[in-house]
Amino acid sequence: MLIAQISDLHIRDHLGMFGELVDTSKTLEKAIHLLNALDPQPDVVLATGDLTDDGTKEQYSQLLEILLPLNAPLLPLPGNHDVYSEFLNAFSSKLPDEIPENHCSYVIDDFPIRLVALDTSLPGQHDALFSEDHELWLSNVLSQEKDKPTLIFTHFPPFETGINFMDLSGLKSADRLEGIIRNNPQVKLVVAGHLHRPIQTSFASTMISVCPSTGNQLKLDLNPKNGSAVDEPPGFQLHVWKTDRFVTHTGIIWDGKELDMSQYVAYVNEKISKNEGIIKD
Numbered sequence: 001m002l003i004a005q006i007s008d009l010h011i012r013d014h015l016g017m018f019g020e021l022v023d024t025s026k027t028l029e030k031a032i033h034l035l036n037a038l039d040p041q042p043d044v045v046l047a048t049g050d051l052t053d054d055g056t057k058e059q060y061s062q063l064l065e066i067l068l069p070l071n072a073p074l075l076p077l078p079g080n081h082d083v084y085s086e087f088l089n090a091f092s093s094k095l096p097d098e099i100p101e102n103h104c105s106y107v108i109d110d111f112p113i114r115l116v117a118l119d120t121s122l123p124g125q126h127d128a129l130f131s132e133d134h135e136l137w138l139s140n141v142l143s144q145e146k147d148k149p150t151l152i153f154t155h156f157p158p159f160e161t162g163i164n165f166m167d168l169s170g171l172k173s174a175d176r177l178e179g180i181i182r183n184n185p186q187v188k189l190v191v192a193g194h195l196h197r198p199i200q201t202s203f204a205s206t207m208i209s210v211c212p213s214t215g216n217q218l219k220l221d222l223n224p225k226n227g228s229a230v231d232e233p234p235g236f237q238l239h240v241w242k243t244d245r246f247v248t249h250t251g252i253i254w255d256g257k258e259l260d261m262s263q264y265v266a267y268v269n270e271k272i273s274k275n276e277g278i279i280k281d
Protein backbone atom coordinates (compact mmCIF):
# COMPACT_ATOMS: atom_id res chain seq x y z
CA MET A 1 0.00 0.00 0.00
CA LEU A 2 1.25 3.48 -0.90
CA ILE A 3 0.20 6.36 1.35
CA ALA A 4 1.02 9.93 0.30
CA GLN A 5 1.03 12.77 2.79
CA ILE A 6 0.72 16.50 2.20
CA SER A 7 0.75 18.93 5.10
CA ASP A 8 0.53 22.59 6.05
CA LEU A 9 -0.88 23.70 2.72
CA HIS A 10 -1.70 27.15 4.17
CA ILE A 11 -3.82 28.25 1.22
CA ARG A 12 -4.25 32.00 1.55
CA ASP A 13 -5.77 34.93 -0.31
CA HIS A 14 -3.40 37.58 1.04
CA LEU A 15 0.35 38.01 1.50
CA GLY A 16 0.11 37.86 5.32
CA MET A 17 3.26 36.94 7.24
CA PHE A 18 4.68 34.39 4.81
CA GLY A 19 2.93 35.17 1.52
CA GLU A 20 6.01 36.95 0.19
CA LEU A 21 8.10 33.80 0.66
CA VAL A 22 5.96 31.31 -1.23
CA ASP A 23 2.78 31.26 -3.32
CA THR A 24 1.17 28.30 -1.51
CA SER A 25 -1.50 27.82 -4.20
CA LYS A 26 1.16 27.40 -6.91
CA THR A 27 3.29 25.00 -4.82
CA LEU A 28 0.22 22.88 -3.97
CA GLU A 29 -0.69 22.73 -7.67
CA LYS A 30 2.84 21.42 -8.37
CA ALA A 31 2.56 18.90 -5.53
CA ILE A 32 -0.68 17.54 -7.00
CA HIS A 33 0.91 17.34 -10.43
CA LEU A 34 3.80 15.29 -8.97
CA LEU A 35 1.44 13.00 -7.01
CA ASN A 36 -0.70 12.40 -10.10
CA ALA A 37 2.41 11.51 -12.12
CA LEU A 38 3.60 8.85 -9.64
CA ASP A 39 3.75 5.27 -10.89
CA PRO A 40 2.47 3.39 -8.95
CA GLN A 41 -0.21 5.80 -7.84
CA PRO A 42 -0.83 6.45 -4.13
CA ASP A 43 -3.83 4.57 -2.73
CA VAL A 44 -4.71 7.54 -0.58
CA VAL A 45 -3.45 11.05 0.24
CA LEU A 46 -3.44 12.23 3.87
CA ALA A 47 -3.69 16.02 4.33
CA THR A 48 -2.44 16.60 7.88
CA GLY A 49 -3.78 20.00 8.84
CA ASP A 50 -3.25 23.74 8.38
CA LEU A 51 -4.99 23.27 5.06
CA THR A 52 -5.77 27.00 4.95
CA ASP A 53 -4.06 29.97 6.58
CA ASP A 54 -7.10 31.53 8.29
CA GLY A 55 -9.95 29.03 7.88
CA THR A 56 -12.24 31.31 5.87
CA LYS A 57 -14.92 30.05 3.49
CA GLU A 58 -13.06 31.76 0.62
CA GLN A 59 -9.78 30.02 1.40
CA TYR A 60 -11.50 26.60 1.60
CA SER A 61 -13.18 27.11 -1.78
CA GLN A 62 -9.80 28.14 -3.24
CA LEU A 63 -8.31 24.96 -1.70
CA LEU A 64 -11.08 22.68 -3.02
CA GLU A 65 -10.57 24.06 -6.51
CA ILE A 66 -6.81 23.35 -6.39
CA LEU A 67 -7.45 19.82 -5.03
CA LEU A 68 -9.94 18.98 -7.78
CA PRO A 69 -7.40 17.37 -10.20
CA LEU A 70 -5.97 15.07 -7.49
CA ASN A 71 -6.47 11.44 -8.62
CA ALA A 72 -6.17 9.63 -5.27
CA PRO A 73 -8.80 9.90 -2.51
CA LEU A 74 -7.99 12.59 0.08
CA LEU A 75 -8.36 12.21 3.86
CA PRO A 76 -8.27 15.65 5.50
CA LEU A 77 -7.51 16.76 9.06
CA PRO A 78 -7.74 20.25 10.56
CA GLY A 79 -4.77 22.05 12.17
CA ASN A 80 -4.40 25.13 14.31
CA HIS A 81 -4.77 27.44 11.27
CA ASP A 82 -8.08 25.86 10.26
CA VAL A 83 -11.54 26.79 11.54
CA TYR A 84 -13.43 23.63 12.42
CA SER A 85 -16.92 24.66 11.22
CA GLU A 86 -15.61 25.85 7.83
CA PHE A 87 -13.35 22.77 7.55
CA LEU A 88 -16.39 20.50 8.12
CA ASN A 89 -18.44 22.42 5.54
CA ALA A 90 -15.67 22.10 2.98
CA PHE A 91 -14.88 18.40 3.52
CA SER A 92 -18.19 16.83 4.67
CA SER A 93 -18.28 14.58 1.58
CA LYS A 94 -14.79 13.18 2.31
CA LEU A 95 -15.32 12.46 6.02
CA PRO A 96 -16.99 9.38 7.53
CA ASP A 97 -20.38 9.81 9.28
CA GLU A 98 -19.03 8.74 12.67
CA ILE A 99 -16.93 11.53 14.15
CA PRO A 100 -16.76 12.41 17.87
CA GLU A 101 -18.57 15.56 18.97
CA ASN A 102 -15.55 17.72 19.82
CA HIS A 103 -12.76 16.59 17.49
CA CYS A 104 -12.43 15.47 13.89
CA SER A 105 -10.93 12.03 14.61
CA TYR A 106 -11.99 9.03 12.54
CA VAL A 107 -11.06 5.58 11.27
CA ILE A 108 -10.80 4.32 7.68
CA ASP A 109 -10.90 0.54 7.44
CA ASP A 110 -11.07 0.14 3.64
CA PHE A 111 -7.34 -0.57 3.12
CA PRO A 112 -4.82 -3.26 4.18
CA ILE A 113 -3.53 -0.62 6.64
CA ARG A 114 -5.96 0.78 9.19
CA LEU A 115 -5.88 4.59 8.98
CA VAL A 116 -6.68 6.51 12.18
CA ALA A 117 -7.09 10.29 12.00
CA LEU A 118 -6.39 11.96 15.34
CA ASP A 119 -7.43 15.60 15.73
CA THR A 120 -5.99 17.25 18.87
CA SER A 121 -6.46 20.87 17.80
CA LEU A 122 -8.26 23.31 20.10
CA PRO A 123 -10.69 25.97 18.83
CA GLY A 124 -9.08 29.42 18.68
CA GLN A 125 -5.65 28.19 19.87
CA HIS A 126 -2.27 27.55 18.28
CA ASP A 127 -1.37 24.80 20.76
CA ALA A 128 -3.11 21.43 21.23
CA LEU A 129 -4.12 18.89 23.87
CA PHE A 130 -4.33 15.10 23.97
CA SER A 131 -7.29 15.14 26.35
CA GLU A 132 -9.04 12.42 28.33
CA ASP A 133 -11.65 12.38 25.55
CA HIS A 134 -8.91 11.61 23.01
CA GLU A 135 -7.47 8.98 25.34
CA LEU A 136 -10.80 7.16 25.63
CA TRP A 137 -11.58 7.45 21.95
CA LEU A 138 -8.17 6.24 20.73
CA SER A 139 -7.90 3.38 23.26
CA ASN A 140 -11.33 2.18 22.20
CA VAL A 141 -10.58 2.44 18.47
CA LEU A 142 -7.24 0.63 18.75
CA SER A 143 -8.69 -2.15 20.94
CA GLN A 144 -11.13 -3.05 18.11
CA GLU A 145 -8.38 -4.27 15.71
CA LYS A 146 -5.30 -5.40 17.59
CA ASP A 147 -3.89 -7.45 14.70
CA LYS A 148 -4.27 -5.09 11.75
CA PRO A 149 -1.25 -2.86 10.92
CA THR A 150 -2.28 0.70 11.74
CA LEU A 151 -1.10 4.19 10.84
CA ILE A 152 -2.14 7.20 12.93
CA PHE A 153 -2.15 10.60 11.22
CA THR A 154 -2.35 13.81 13.19
CA HIS A 155 -1.35 17.50 12.92
CA PHE A 156 0.71 18.11 16.08
CA PRO A 157 3.85 15.97 16.56
CA PRO A 158 3.72 14.38 20.06
CA PHE A 159 7.40 15.01 20.90
CA GLU A 160 9.87 17.86 21.40
CA THR A 161 11.55 18.55 18.08
CA GLY A 162 14.16 21.07 19.27
CA ILE A 163 12.60 23.91 17.29
CA ASN A 164 11.72 25.64 20.51
CA PHE A 165 9.01 28.15 19.63
CA MET A 166 7.05 25.39 17.85
CA ASP A 167 7.52 22.95 20.74
CA LEU A 168 6.18 25.57 23.17
CA SER A 169 3.02 25.87 21.07
CA GLY A 170 2.81 22.09 20.59
CA LEU A 171 0.83 19.16 22.00
CA LYS A 172 0.17 18.98 25.76
CA SER A 173 -0.13 15.57 27.49
CA ALA A 174 1.66 13.71 24.70
CA ASP A 175 2.82 11.17 27.32
CA ARG A 176 -0.76 9.83 27.48
CA LEU A 177 -0.64 9.17 23.74
CA GLU A 178 2.75 7.47 24.12
CA GLY A 179 1.27 5.15 26.78
CA ILE A 180 -1.56 4.09 24.47
CA ILE A 181 0.78 3.40 21.57
CA ARG A 182 3.08 1.38 23.83
CA ASN A 183 0.11 -0.94 24.48
CA ASN A 184 -0.78 -1.16 20.79
CA PRO A 185 2.19 -2.45 18.80
CA GLN A 186 -0.04 -2.77 15.72
CA VAL A 187 0.57 1.00 15.31
CA LYS A 188 3.42 0.81 12.80
CA LEU A 189 3.75 4.52 12.06
CA VAL A 190 2.54 7.91 13.32
CA VAL A 191 2.67 10.79 10.83
CA ALA A 192 2.27 14.46 11.66
CA GLY A 193 2.76 17.98 10.28
CA HIS A 194 2.81 21.46 11.90
CA LEU A 195 6.63 21.77 12.01
CA HIS A 196 7.07 22.61 8.31
CA ARG A 197 10.17 20.38 8.18
CA PRO A 198 10.86 16.64 7.68
CA ILE A 199 11.70 15.23 11.16
CA GLN A 200 11.71 11.65 12.51
CA THR A 201 11.97 10.04 15.94
CA SER A 202 11.25 6.78 17.71
CA PHE A 203 8.12 6.84 19.90
CA ALA A 204 6.98 4.02 22.20
CA SER A 205 7.01 0.93 19.97
CA THR A 206 6.74 2.86 16.71
CA MET A 207 8.19 5.72 14.60
CA ILE A 208 6.95 9.24 14.05
CA SER A 209 7.54 11.02 10.77
CA VAL A 210 6.83 14.74 10.38
CA CYS A 211 6.09 15.93 6.85
CA PRO A 212 7.43 19.15 5.33
CA SER A 213 4.97 21.82 4.21
CA THR A 214 3.76 22.04 0.61
CA GLY A 215 4.36 25.82 1.10
CA ASN A 216 7.08 27.47 3.18
CA GLN A 217 9.45 25.61 5.55
CA LEU A 218 10.71 26.71 8.96
CA LYS A 219 14.47 27.23 9.27
CA LEU A 220 16.53 24.43 10.79
CA ASP A 221 17.71 26.46 13.80
CA LEU A 222 18.01 24.77 17.19
CA ASN A 223 18.87 27.96 19.11
CA PRO A 224 15.91 28.28 21.52
CA LYS A 225 15.77 32.08 21.07
CA ASN A 226 15.47 31.93 17.28
CA GLY A 227 12.76 31.12 14.78
CA SER A 228 12.22 31.99 11.12
CA ALA A 229 10.34 30.92 8.02
CA VAL A 230 12.32 30.21 4.85
CA ASP A 231 11.69 29.52 1.18
CA GLU A 232 13.46 26.15 1.18
CA PRO A 233 11.81 23.90 -1.43
CA PRO A 234 8.39 22.55 -0.43
CA GLY A 235 7.76 18.83 -0.13
CA PHE A 236 5.51 15.87 0.60
CA GLN A 237 6.04 12.33 1.87
CA LEU A 238 5.31 8.82 0.65
CA HIS A 239 4.88 6.06 3.22
CA VAL A 240 5.31 2.70 1.50
CA TRP A 241 4.00 -0.36 3.33
CA LYS A 242 5.81 -3.52 2.24
CA THR A 243 5.45 -6.88 4.02
CA ASP A 244 5.77 -5.74 7.63
CA ARG A 245 7.24 -2.24 7.67
CA PHE A 246 6.85 1.32 6.41
CA VAL A 247 9.53 3.04 4.37
CA THR A 248 9.11 6.83 4.29
CA HIS A 249 10.38 8.96 1.40
CA THR A 250 10.44 12.76 1.31
CA GLY A 251 9.62 14.13 -2.14
CA ILE A 252 10.78 17.64 -3.07
CA ILE A 253 8.60 19.94 -5.17
CA TRP A 254 11.04 21.45 -7.63
CA ASP A 255 11.59 22.31 -11.30
CA GLY A 256 15.07 20.82 -11.64
CA LYS A 257 16.86 18.68 -14.21
CA GLU A 258 16.38 14.94 -14.64
CA LEU A 259 18.91 12.49 -16.07
CA ASP A 260 17.39 9.34 -17.51
CA MET A 261 19.05 6.14 -16.16
CA SER A 262 16.79 3.55 -17.78
CA GLN A 263 19.72 1.87 -19.63
CA TYR A 264 21.59 1.31 -16.36
CA VAL A 265 18.37 0.09 -14.67
CA ALA A 266 17.87 -2.44 -17.49
CA TYR A 267 21.53 -3.57 -17.10
CA VAL A 268 21.09 -4.09 -13.32
CA ASN A 269 17.84 -6.03 -13.85
CA GLU A 270 19.48 -8.25 -16.46
CA LYS A 271 22.49 -9.00 -14.21
CA ILE A 272 20.27 -9.78 -11.22
CA SER A 273 18.03 -12.08 -13.31
CA LYS A 274 21.17 -14.02 -14.35
CA ASN A 275 22.42 -14.07 -10.74
CA GLU A 276 25.53 -12.11 -11.80
CA GLY A 277 27.33 -9.26 -10.00
CA ILE A 278 26.96 -5.59 -10.97
CA ILE A 279 30.30 -4.71 -12.61
CA LYS A 280 31.82 -1.19 -12.24
CA ASP A 281 32.85 0.42 -15.58
Ligand SMILES: [Fe+2]
Nearest residue numbers: 008050194196
Ligand atom coordinates in the same frame (compact mmCIF):
# COMPACT_ATOMS: atom_id res chain seq x y z
FE1 LIG B 1 1.43 25.02 9.52
Ligand SMILES: [Fe+2]
Nearest residue numbers: 050079080194
Ligand atom coordinates in the same frame (compact mmCIF):
# COMPACT_ATOMS: atom_id res chain seq x y z
FE1 LIG C 1 0.12 23.97 12.61
